[in-house]
Amino acid sequence: MRSSKYTEHYTDTFITFKEIMRTVSNIYHNCVPDKIKNRRNTDQLK
Structure with a gap:
């Protein structure tokens, strides 16, 4: 066998x-706070 x-x-x-997941999580942690802030702002604008 x-x-x-x-x-x-x-x-x-x-x-x-594992390497890919580490990279993805780094990118995710770098990008997501901005997206969350933007989403919050657009919600306030509506």
Whole structure:
């Protein structure tokens, strides 16, 4: 069986996934406060 190969691939994929999630969460935390402020402002304007 190819269990060791599969495990290596899974580990690589998982590490890559964690890196992507870290990047996404950083971008999210940087961008979202502005969007929330803008949304609050537009709500007040209506």
